[in-house]
Amino acid sequence: xxxxxxxxxxxxxxxxxxxxxxxxxxxxxxxxxxxxxxxxxxxxxxxxxxxxxxxxxxxxxxxxxxxxxxxxxxxxxxxxxxxxxxx
Numbered sequence: 001x002x003x004x005x006x007x008x009x010x011x012x013x014x015x016x017x018x019x020x021x022x023x024x025x026x027x028x029x030x031x032x033x034x035x036x037x038x039x040x041x042x043x044x045x046x047x048x049x050x051x052x053x054x055x056x057x058x059x060x061x062x063x064x065x066x067x068x069x070x071x072x073x074x075x076x077x078x079x080x081x082x083x084x085x086x087x
Contacts, residue, residue, distance in 0.1 A: 008024075008027045008028060011024055011027075011028060011059070012028070012059070014059055015059070016058065016059050016060030016063065017058060017059070017060060018058070018059045019049065019056040019057065019058060019059075020056065020057045020058075020059055020062065021055075021056065021057075022036050022037060022055055022057075024057075025046065025057050025062060028062065040055065045065075046061055046062050046065040047061045047065065048061075
């Protein structure tokens with residue numbers, strides 16, 4: 001269980017093929033796990049792996065998802081939302 005920021009930051013030191021739980025991804029993003037679930041259901045979240053009923057996220061996919069969703073301004077974010085690509 002993730003108890004503090006040290007535990008959370010240690011996740012980022014794992015190899016990119018390490019598998020994270022929904023709770024771990026939520027902790028890294030500092031959002032409620034339900035947010036991660038809603039994004040997964042809507043198809044707007046980070047790519048995931050489904051093993052039976054278990055959902056896992058590759059750390060490398062999480063990092064790539066964050067990089068792809070990094071913007072420099074609200075105007076850039078609005079442009080991406082309207083057009084589907086950066087300027």
